[in-house]
Amino acid sequence: MTSSTTTLPRPPTVLPVRRPPVIESAVLGTLVAIVTELMFFTALISAYYVVRAATGNTWVPPEGVRLPVATTGLNTVILLLSGVLTWRAGRLFDDSRERAARAFSGAIALGAFFVVFQGYEWVKLIGVGLTMSSSVFGATFFFIIGAHALHVAGALIAMMVVHHNLVKGKLEAPAFKAMRIFWYFVVAIWPVLYKLVYFP
């Protein structure tokens, strides 16, 4: 009795070519988050328009209240400068982490100034009687501006963590890029809200 075994030729070993990721996970996650944030702010803006339209032509601050248009305009410039410094930090990241950290700390400082100054303006407005419950105008004003201020404050906390990692040399490029993208969004949405709320 003979046993014959047939040996099939082994297919050539072909290792799959792994393509690099199309986009870093941190950046993709941030972009998806920004899409949802965009929808959130669009909903706020839409609600503002509908409520304002429902009041007819009487959409003005309550008597005795003047919105700080000029000072908030200046604050807007400061926030935009913070965005510019963030962009600068991104440009410097590959060449000099130290200089990038310096530019980024400037961006954080300007962002912090923005949110503290907003708080100061709020205290003054509340002092003259504009509150969430004083009128529909007050409610929409504080809700829209407050929603943005919360985003600024949250982003600043994240930026401080990123800055800490940058100084310690533990920060990876995608994480820094993701942080910058989110800050650009927070900075870019502000002039739209400023125009909407402060120039009714």
Added chain:
Amino acid sequence: MTTTLGLLIACAVCGAGGNETSKDAFAATTVLMSAVPLASMGLLGYYLVKRFRAQDPSDPEE
């Protein structure tokens, strides 16, 4: 659009429909809220496809 406004102002909670400005605001924001999610998701998808196509497949990950 104007022919569908009668349906749009059926919204019971927003108070739209009280006047012409209100109708216009409601119609405009309906368009805005419909377009922004589609546009933003579309742009993100387009960006990802563009990045994928721009990649050189012969340049494997290390």
